[in-house]
Amino acid sequence: xxxxxxxxxxxxxxxxxxxxxxxxxxxxxxxxxxxxxxxxxxxxxxxxxxxxxxxxxxxxxxxxxxxxxxxxxxxxxxxxxxxxxxxxxxxxxxxxxxxxxxxxxxxxxxxxxxxxxxxxxxxxxxxxxxxxxxxxxxxxxxxxxxxxxxxxxxxxxxxxxxxxxxxxxxxxxxxxxxxxxxxxxxxxxxxxxxxxxxxxxxxxxxxxxxxxxxxxxxxxxxxxxxxxxxxxxxxxxxxxxxxxxxxxxxxxxxxxxxxxxxxxxxxxxxxxxxxxxxxxxxxxxxxxxxx
Amino acid sequence: xxxxxxxxxxxxxxxxxxxxxxxxxxxxxxxxxxxxxxxxxxxxxxxxxxxxxxxxxxxxxxxxxxxxxxxxxxxxxxxxxxxxxxxxxxxxxxxxxxxxxxxxxxxxxxxxxxxxxxxxxx
Numbered sequence: 001x002x003x004x005x006x007x008x009x010x011x012x013x014x015x016x017x018x019x020x021x022x023x024x025x026x027x028x029x030x031x032x033x034x035x036x037x038x039x040x041x042x043x044x045x046x047x048x049x050x051x052x053x054x055x056x057x058x059x060x061x062x063x064x065x066x067x068x069x070x071x072x073x074x075x076x077x078x079x080x081x082x083x084x085x086x087x088x089x090x091x092x093x094x095x096x097x098x099x100x101x102x103x104x105x106x107x108x109x110x111x112x113x114x115x116x117x118x119x120x121x122x123x124x125x126x127x128x129x130x131x132x133x134x135x136x137x138x139x140x141x142x143x144x145x146x147x148x149x150x151x152x153x154x155x156x157x158x159x160x161x162x163x164x165x166x167x168x169x170x171x172x173x174x175x176x177x178x179x180x181x182x183x184x185x186x187x188x189x190x191x192x193x194x195x196x197x198x199x200x201x202x203x204x205x206x207x208x209x210x211x212x213x214x215x216x217x218x219x220x221x222x223x224x225x226x227x228x229x230x231x232x233x234x235x236x237x238x239x240x241x242x243x244x245x246x247x248x249x250x251x252x253x254x255x256x257x258x259x260x261x262x263x264x265x266x267x268x269x270x271x272x273x274x275x276x277x278x279x280x281x282x283x284x285x286x287x288x289x290x291x
Numbered sequence: 292x293x294x295x296x297x298x299x300x301x302x303x304x305x306x307x308x309x310x311x312x313x314x315x316x317x318x319x320x321x322x323x324x325x326x327x328x329x330x331x332x333x334x335x336x337x338x339x340x341x342x343x344x345x346x347x348x349x350x351x352x353x354x355x356x357x358x359x360x361x362x363x364x365x366x367x368x369x370x371x372x373x374x375x376x377x378x379x380x381x382x383x384x385x386x387x388x389x390x391x392x393x394x395x396x397x398x399x400x401x402x403x404x405x406x407x408x409x410x411x412x413x
Contacts, residue, residue: 052331054295054338075331077296086403097296101406105413108303108406110311113338133410142413146303152338 004164010130015061015082024062024088033120036197037065040118040158041072043186043201043214053115056150058103058159059122061085063094069118070095079103104139106146114150117157123200124161127168140172144179151204157181159200169198176202189218259284292402294347295378298339300404302390302397304412310390312343313397315350319385321402327375333365335378348377 005014015023023029046053052073057066060078062085069076076096080086086098101107104126126143127136147157163169173185181202189195201213262284269276277283302310345356355373357364364370388397388404395412398405 050330051334052328054299054335075295077299081407083403087401090401090403097292098403099292099296099300099406100403102408105408106303108301108310109299110301110340113299131410133413150299 004162006125006128010128011125012081012083015085017084017087020062020082020084020088023085024064024092030064033064034068036120036160037068037118039188039197039217040065040120040160040199041068043158043199044116044118044156045214046074046116054113056107056109056114056117056147057096058107058117058119058147059125060089060094060096060098061120061122063089063092063096063098065118065120066094066096077109079107103143104134106142107150109146109150111149112152114155115152116155117147117151119157119159121160121162123159123172124163124168127164127171136171137175140175141179144176144181148179148181148204153205155204156183157200157202157204159202161198161200163198173200176200180204184213186213186216188216190216192218292383292399292404293379294344294351294381294383295335295339297347297383297388298344298378300388300406302392302395303406304390304393304395304408307390307392309392312340312347312391313388314391315347315383316387316389317350317352317383318387319383320351321382321384322380323382325375325379327372329371332371332374332378336360336362336365336374339378344377348381351381351383353377353381 008014044055050073052075055069055074055076057069057076057078060066060076060080061082063078066076066078066089078089078094078096078098079101080089080098081100081102083100086100089098103122123143126139128134129136151157161169161172163172169185176183181204183200183202186199186201188197188199195218263279266276266279266283297313297315300311300313302313304310341360345358348354348356353376356377357370360370360374382402383399384402386399388399389395390397
């Protein structure tokens with residue numbers, strides 16, 4: 001049994017009333033969604049001038065990611081294919097406007113009006129053919145082309161995706177490039193299986209300095225283990241050289257406590273009133289190797 | 292759905308060259324107050340199709356917007372308030388959007404337009 005929802009049923013069927021409610025009542029999912037959308041917004045690198053922007057949220061679902069956009073003061077328009085998810089979004093009083101639409105059919109938005117687009121865990125759904133008329137390549141093509149049209153020049157689009165394999169990632173990226181986008185994939189925490197997250201960062205227009213792919217988080221080992229509460233597998237490495245040594249010798253490189261420590265302990269004992277030998281030049285002195 | 296969104300949407304049925312603006316058929320309009328933000332309005336003004344906005348707002352029953360607008364009018368607080376009200380606060384709750392070229396109808400329920408296309412329209 002696979003755990004990938006996109007292999008179970010088409011999105012508008014999978015996210016039925018029950019699943020939509022489950023999705024939005026799970027505090028874990030809410031937290032993850034908020035984190036993902038915050039990071040996506042960060043990668044979007046909107047100019048920091050305090051002017052609210054008009055953004056698109058593609059696959060907005062129940063409006064969890066839109067909440068992050070609202071909190072940072074932006075106006076947004078959300079697309080989703082699942083009516084049940086949109087119902088939940090209405091109940092949650094999402095601030096943005098919601099549209100029932102299929103991104104694979106292209107977004108019906110006027111050219112050049114949108115300041116940026118985000119999409120959280122949605123684009124990989126496009127790689128499936130759920131109906132006989134579906135052709136993933138065509139759907140990817142019309143999606144990226146319509147997105148390219150509606151974005152203002154220099155605007156960015158950030159998609160958090162879970163590609164199934166290398167081929168799927170290349171397929172998605174390939175169609176984005178063909179539509180005219182510049183950019184690439186940012187992989188956060190590439191060494192961790194759990195926390196690894198992929199973001200497609202696309203810029204509208206030809207490659208330039210501003211369209212350089214931003215740096216990923218957690219690429220160096222230290223920061224990877226930083227905020228990790230439940231121990232990560234890859235940091236608990238076993239040193240192989242140690243394993244083959246005899247037990248006695250392994251203890252040799254154990255830290256020996258020094259003279260200062262011994263003196264402190266003796267002082268403690270004296271204060272308790274115990275009989276303690278005097279401190280001399282022999283105290284805590286190392287023995288000769290053979291005696 | 293706000294008129295802001297209506298102003299951005301166009302019909303993307305295959306073969307339609309001019310799917311904008313979608314004609315509005317009103318059944319129910321709701322007004323929700325939104326924080327007034329002049330910076331956003333000034334930023335949006337260049338992107339809005341003003342003529343379509345005026346027509347849409349009249350259909351929705353708000354006739355205060357002047358027929359023509361110029362960027363210089365953005366300095367006037369009075370105009371900005373009207374612009375804000377038309378753009379952000381008028382919601383089409385129930386009704387229909389009609390493609391100007393093919394006459395295809397997109398129903399709007401609970402403020403959510405259904406823009407899903409049939410197989411032969413893609």
